[in-house]
Amino acid sequence: MTTASKRYAVIGGGLSGIGAAFALHRAGHTVELLEQDSVLGGRCGFDRLGGRPIMLGGKNIGRRYHELRGFIAASGERVYEPFGINSSQIVNGELVTLDNPGIAGFLRHLLRTGSPIDAARMLYYGARVRFDERNRYLGSDYFGKAGADGDSVALGAHFGAEFGRTVLRPLTVRLNAAEPDEVYLGAFGVSLGMVQDRYDQLVDGMQPVLDWFAGQVPVRLGTRVDRIVARDGRVVGLDLAENGGATSFSAYDGIVVATPAHAAAGLLEPVVPALSKALSEVAYYPSTVAVVQYEQPFFGSAVRSIAFDSGPCSAAGVYGVNDLDIVRYTFSGRGARPSPDARLLARWIDDAEAKVRGHLGGPAIERVRTETRSWAAAHCAYVPDHAGFRTVVREQTESVAGLQLAGDYVLGAQLEACYRSGVAAARALVA
Ligand SMILES: Cc1cc2nc3c(=O)[nH]c(=O)nc-3n(C[C@H](O)[C@H](O)[C@H](O)COP(=O)(O)OP(=O)(O)OC[C@H]3O[C@@H](n4cnc5c(N)ncnc54)[C@H](O)[C@@H]3O)c2cc1C
Structure with a gap:
């Protein structure tokens, strides 16, 4: 069978799956996107407030979200409005305004809230991210090594308690919904990259972009994947249930699993148990x-x-x-x-x-x-030693032909990283 006549499926209609399906479609492949919900977007959380479309999940688009912005631009002219990630913070009961404090103001804030050693360490990690784009994503050499060396303890243990409470916690709770003792240094570059960015949102939200996408790429909403079917070390298809109906088999030559790690772990358990186990450890x-x-x-x-x-x-x-x-x-x-x-x-x-x-x-x-x-x-909130995790995931994924993974645990949870992980998985699938 030639590559052009192959049939691919992407499981999951969040930004990771959309990135994968769009890349496959653009490269001229036959692809279907399968989404269990009745709408696309996943954790973007589309809803309505009165008559107004709103997003209850991920909506802010960083100025450095180049690939996602390229996808949005492909859908037509869209209007952005600026949106700061944060403007003020309560520190010890007092309201401190942090918007555009400048480097001197930021330094003063760091010194007020911890020891000079903590402030210097934070600035050092911040500089690694500011001056090297790769450190904004999971999988970079620098933070991979930092994680391998330092993730036997959580991020909070690398800093003093006061600094953890007043500087780290607002970051981790906001970006990972986790406390500083539940996240790791090896993934810290992602958080620092997010706070160093400037944000916009689409005036009309993301829904019109995804409506356009669904007009380009075949999308099957209300379609839950129950099982990945593999034979002789290769994916041959999926068991699907449409609109709550009975399960039936659909043949595919390759798939991208673009769901959160816990959902991917469930689907992969019968096919690659070691991969499923690694994925189930993502927090x-x-x-x-x-x-x-x-x-x-x-x-x-x-x-x-x-x-x-x-x-x-x-x-x-x-x-x-x-x-x-x-x-x-x-x-x-x-x-x-x-x-x-x-x-x-x-x-x-x-x-x-x-x-x-x-x-x-x-x-x-x-x-x-x-x-x-x-x-x-x-x-x-990822895993300790993400570099070690990546190695297991890569080796185990390679053991099954026609299987690739995308999602927030691959490059990071920011929408750009999810989208990029989808594009990368699509390219690897057809390589
Ligand atoms: C409250 C909140 C605010 C956020 N704010 C921002 C922000 O402002 N900026 C930013 O960059 N990031 C933000 N994020 C992070 C970002 O929204 C997420 O990381 C991203 O949307 C995840 O996309 P995904 O495609 O990997 O996963 P999801 O969006 O979860 O998509 C996975 C999809 O797979 C489907 N699925 C799962 N199992 C199956 C199955 N068996 N069969 C078929 N379909 C299946 C699910 O229904 C889901 O639609 C925020 C997240 C949250 C929760």
């Missing part, structure tokens, strides 16, 4: 997001978001620079586990709202509407 932590529309602007333009150092709410901020009346509350970290039921979440939102008003001042503002979403496994 994920829960997060809950509430987007609330108020009767009038809730934040002002001076402070647009606040990161909290305690309690279930890790951050509250405007949905967009032109949406000061819409607030996105994020509940993550140890104080927000397990995921709340509706009653508890209502209390968390009340408390977070009161806390924000307490810091901003001014009277209470009526809510108009609220949308929420909880993910039991929202954010990837």
